[in-house]
Amino acid sequence: MTDPIIVVKDLVKRYGSFTAVDHVSFEVERGSIFGFLGPNGAGKSSTIHALCTISGYASGVLTIDGIDVGRDKDGARSRIGVVFQDCTLDPKMTVDENLHMHGCFYGMPKALIRERSRFVLELVDMTDWRKAMAGSLSGGMKRRVEIARSLMHMPQVLFLDEPTTGLDPRTRAEMWAYIDKLRRERGITVFLTTHYMDEAEICNRIAIIDKGKIVALDSPSSLKKRYAADKATIASRDPEALEKLLERHGMSYASAGADGDYLIQVEDQASLMELISEHRTSIGRMEVSRGTLNDVYLEITGKDIRG
Amino acid sequence: MRVIGALWLRNVRLFARNRVQLLLLFIMPFFYLYLLSAIFKSTSVSQPIPYVLAGIVMIVVFQTSLNIATSTIEDIVSGYMKEVLVSPVRRISIVVGQILSSTTVAAFQAFLILAVGYALGLTYTSMVTPIAIAGFVVLAGLVFSSFGLWLAASVRNSQTFQIVSVAVTTPITFLCGVYVPLSLLPEGLQTAALLNPMTYAAAFFRALSLEKLSLPADELVAEQLAFRFHGVLITPVTGLIILAVFGLICAMLSAIAFTRADFSAMNRSAIQKDVFQQ
Known part of the structure; x- marks a missing residue:
């Protein structure tokens, strides 16, 4: 990596005899959005808390912008x-x-606080609420104020631990718009965790952590290419012929549902096209869907992320 | 320094915004004054009203100081403490800011009661006494605020804290001679009262505000301003030193608690999560 702003090397964190983070290493490039995904209890929050200096760790080296988090906490x-x-x-x-x-x-300094407050509140559209008690705001507004507050001192890295959990879809979409704007306009590196796989699509790189270990680390598109093949669903009037064709093209498939749908893994588009043209007279209905990060996630961790 | 000032202002503001608490904290002492002066008239104490008033002022300082514990716990539970701890603020500044604000509020309450006491006829012969009183009220505030903060930093959970708070305040306030004269307590509890820093705070403050610090030892013991334990005399001044040392230890312990403690898990354990937010 050319210019990593976060470097994590061999991070280990234990709670008693339980190892929450087990020799985790990764790097985050300056100015990028880095997604940190994993099931509940996989070690996400433990890693973030160690990086944010609010909890200790057993061993490993963490640096943020060249600063050793373990040595110079205030600098980090x-x-x-x-x-x-x-x-x-x-x-x-x-x-x-x-x-x-x-x-x-x-x-x-005071003058800067005043100027920045105005700026960050405008950024998240909360200027009209600046005299309101924070406790009286709605969940989405609180989040926006929190994001505004975290930007007051113009950090190099912004950590967002599930920033959109519990928000309605529109507020979620707005939140991502703010975050992307920040990265583009201010060059801030964003380190985020989320449970919503569609949201992880905006990341430049994604790390998936499971049982305290990093199990995948790549860009969303490479991960999808590797772990989540496109799928085709074909309902055939002549299942036997379809099965023969599938076997000839070497495509793996499963028949799903009572209506005789075939769920087909698409390794390469060309052979699918060929198969369709050969079988076109018997196809009742068909659908091709792209692989999603959710598929990647399921493939890698072997269970649903919300589970 | 600025952070200490900001934290101080915040806590004092929070206190001033809580009107109900403000009113109750002001009314309760006079209720106790009325109740207790009747009880103490039956003991060997020569000036029951100033004697009781002095004790109540100390109790108020103690209870108001302990409020810092409650508000610190609230900050921990609401998650706000995480925001403070993730910032490059020196941990000692947080401790000092919390202690100073709580001392300010406690001293304010104490002065309010003393002012009313003055209106009721409380008088001092020496000009030095009111100044010394103010100084001691501040010292007691610092000591008990440190104690409260250490309690909060060690417990860190609101439910546990409620129990701990009752378990700690009850013996401290009842075994110090303010509500119940120590001479009326069974011998075992009288000994226990001597382990209570509040006993010395109340005794010293009484001796100070009744201007009896220079009385001979036997008279001090008779008025329960000094104590004899297995032949060792604990004068009000010794009590003052005990109190100061206790406060210093508490302040150090809270500083250590704030620098060392892992506050990362506290928020979640305190609040039950919404089932849809798993």
């Missing part, structure tokens, strides 16, 4: 912004007061 802290899974706004303070406190914590 001033370079990162974090939006945790659970809301961490001060509920009894107004939005403005929340931002002001944040600015103080990061040693920003």
Whole structure:
């Protein structure tokens, strides 16, 4: 990698005898969006918490922007912004007061705090709410304020731990628009975890962690190419002929459902086209679907992510 | 420094915004004053009302200081503490900011009660006494705030804290001679009261505000401003030192708790998650 901003080497984290993170290593390129996926309890939050300096780890080396997280915690802290899974706004303070406190914590001068508050609130469309108590806001608004707050000190890396959990689809879409805008306009590196596979599509690279180990690490398109073949569903009026054809083309298939649908793994488009043209008179209905990250995920971890 | 100031302002603001709490904290002491002066009239104490008032001021300082524990626990449970801890703020600044704000609020409450006491006829012969009183109220606030913060940082869970809080405050407030004169307690509990830093805070503050610090030892013991334990005399000044050392230890323990503690898991264990949010 040409310019990694985050380097994780052999990270190990234990809770008693349970190893939550087991020799995990990866790098994140500056200015990219990095997705960190995995089932609940796979070690995602443990890794993020170690990177965010709020919990320790047994061994390994973590660096953020060249700074050793274990040695210079404050140096690392001033370079990162974090939006945790659970809301961490001060509920009894107004939005403005929340931002002001944040600015103080990061040693920003007063004038800059005022200027930045205005800027970040505008970015997430929350300017009209700046005098509202944080606790009185809706879930989506709280998230937006949290994102705004995490940007106050212009971090190099933004950690987003399931930023869209519990939000409605429209707010989710908006959230991703903000995040992408940030990356493009500010060059911020985004490190995110999510349970929604469609959202992981915006990542430049994805790491999938399972049982404390990284089991896949690549771009969404390469992962799909490798783990999630396109699928074709064909309902045939002449199943025997179709099966013969499938075998001749060496395509793996399964018959699904009572209506005689055949679910076919598409390794290469050309042989599918050939098969369709040979069988066209007997095809009742057909559908071709692209492989998704969800398929990748299921293939790799062997279980549904929401399970 | 700025962070300490910001945290101080935040906590004082939070306190000022809680009107109901403000009102109750102000009314309760006078209820106790009325109740307790009746009880203490039956003991060997010479000036029951100032004697009781001084004790109540200490209890108020103690209870208000312990509020910092509750609000710190709230910050931990609401998740806000994570935001603080992930920032490059020095841990010691958080500890100092929390302790100072809680001391401010406690001292404010104490002065309010003393002002009303003054209106009710509380007088001092020396000009130094009110200044010394103010100084001691602040010291007691610092000591008990440190204690509260250490308690909060060690428990870190709201449900457990409720139980711990009751288990800790009840013996401390009842075994210090403010609500119940120590001489009326069974001997075992009298010994236990001598392990209670609150006993010394109340005794010193009484001796100070009744201007009896220079009284001979036997009279001090008779008025329960000094204590004799197996022949060893614990004067109000010794009590003051015990209190200060106790506070220092608590402050150190909370500083250690804040630097070492792993606060990453606290938020989730405290709040039951929505089933749809698994």
